[in-house]
Amino acid sequence: MPDSWLDLAPDTEFGLATLPYGVFSTDADPATRIGVAVGAHVLDLGAAARAVGAPFADAVAAPNLDTLLAAGRPVWDGVRAALTAWFTDPAFEDRIRPHLADRASVRLHLPFTVADYVDFYSSEHHAHNVGRIFRPEQEPLTPNWKHLPIGYHGRAGTVVVSGTDVVRPTGQRRPPGEQAPVFGPSTRLDIEAEVGFVVGTPSPMGERVPVDSFADHVFGVFLLNDWSSRDLQAWEYVPLGPFLGKSFATSVSPWVVPLAALEAARVEQPAQDPEPLPYLRGSEPWGLDLRLEVYLNGNRVSRPPFAGMYWTAAQQLAHMTVNGASLRTGDVYASGTVSGPDKEQRGCFLELTWGGREPLVLADGTERTFLEDGDEVVIRATAPGPDGATVHLGEVSGRILPAR
Ligand SMILES: O=C(O)/C=C/C(=O)CC(=O)CC(=O)O
Ligand SMILES: [Ca+2]
Numbered sequence: 001m002p003d004s005w006l007d008l009a010p011d012t013e014f015g016l017a018t019l020p021y022g023v024f025s026t027d028a029d030p031a032t033r034i035g036v037a038v039g040a041h042v043l044d045l046g047a048a049a050r051a052v053g054a055p056f057a058d059a060v061a062a063p064n065l066d067t068l069l070a071a072g073r074p075v076w077d078g079v080r081a082a083l084t085a086w087f088t089d090p091a092f093e094d095r096i097r098p099h100l101a102d103r104a105s106v107r108l109h110l111p112f113t114v115a116d117y118v119d120f121y122s123s124e125h126h127a128h129n130v131g132r133i134f135r136p137e138q139e140p141l142t143p144n145w146k147h148l149p150i151g152y153h154g155r156a157g158t159v160v161v162s163g164t165d166v167v168r169p170t171g172q173r174r175p176p177g178e179q180a181p182v183f184g185p186s187t188r189l190d191i192e193a194e195v196g197f198v199v200g201t202p203s204p205m206g207e208r209v210p211v212d213s214f215a216d217h218v219f220g221v222f223l224l225n226d227w228s229s230r231d232l233q234a235w236e237y238v239p240l241g242p243f244l245g246k247s248f249a250t251s252v253s254p255w256v257v258p259l260a261a262l263e264a265a266r267v268e269q270p271a272q273d274p275e276p277l278p279y280l281r282g283s284e285p286w287g288l289d290l291r292l293e294v295y296l297n298g299n300r301v302s303r304p305p306f307a308g309m310y311w312t313a314a315q316q317l318a319h320m321t322v323n324g325a326s327l328r329t330g331d332v333y334a335s336g337t338v339s340g341p342d343k344e345q346r347g348c349f350l351e352l353t354w355g356g357r358e359p360l361v362l363a364d365g366t367e368r369t370f371l372e373d374g375d376e377v378v379i380r381a382t383a384p385g386p387d388g389a390t391v392h393l394g395e396v397s398g399r400i401l402p403a404r
């Protein structure tokens, strides 16, 4: 990467290879506005764009990312090129430096208005493991699994930004061996380490979005924790799928990494056999070499590799619209739990503890199956960037509060 007048340390989180977008406020100015993370700083993008008279200033002088998302790929590329120029060309320093805030001192908010929220199920390892745990008497993969990316509609209104506490959900569960359900706080509260995608450019009803149009529609990528109550889920999900077991909260990381930052992380997805139907075939690789890490109370418990996901986000987008369903700016869709083939690569505690039968032993000697009140989960990720640089996705965190 070119040098910056900001003197960024080579190993800084959010160097010039990343330049993610978020929404921040400060104690001095509680109005929310778009920020760009760069090293230990946050750039007030709207104020900076006005100071340099950038052509896209109206799209970014906004309380959140909604107008930038709607502006489309040419504007997204223009903003990113401008940011790189501002931070590398010393001629911009006088106009840009006054709009930098200390990243450690800002408050971060949900970066855009979430329109719809869909969650997929695209890790073969995860689907295989969950099938064996939930349905031991059946084939782990359902007959449709390798023909289409399975998904369900989640609850957009309960998508929350990283750092938001999660109240333990209450509801119906059926204890093992019983006929009737009981009511109370969930006893099998779990996470799902996932990657989220946000749609910028909408599409009209009745039209399909081809796999190869992915980058025209999708603005960027972030981390997502699909908190899941396994006891509520197991009792309610037949035959219509997850409902209250997953709708109480979904946490997202505050920094949206633009697709353009992930060019060097693009890889071929795993071979698909059988070959999918033509509408699910694309001409460009959209596997992504994102390396996730899951921490429970500071202990790293898993390292899920995203590169092995069976279905790509480009295929998921094509599938989501193949019936003519429209896309709206702010639509979020998530990859599904990211699990690799190895035990220490599993993206949820259901798998890590094999349905609660094999507790994890943490560094302090305590054991965990599912989450306890007070537990904090943090998911982080990085990806390879250009010229040996590292792209940072930052983190999504959440702490469990007791049921109410
Ligand atoms: O197989 C099942 O019955 C349930 C699967 C999940 O809970 C996973 C889900 O939300 C989709 C995913 O994250 O991969
Ligand atoms: Ca999920």
Ligand SMILES: [Mg+2]
Pocket: 154, 225, 226, 227, 228, 246, 247, 248, 249, 250
């Ligand atoms: Mg959820």
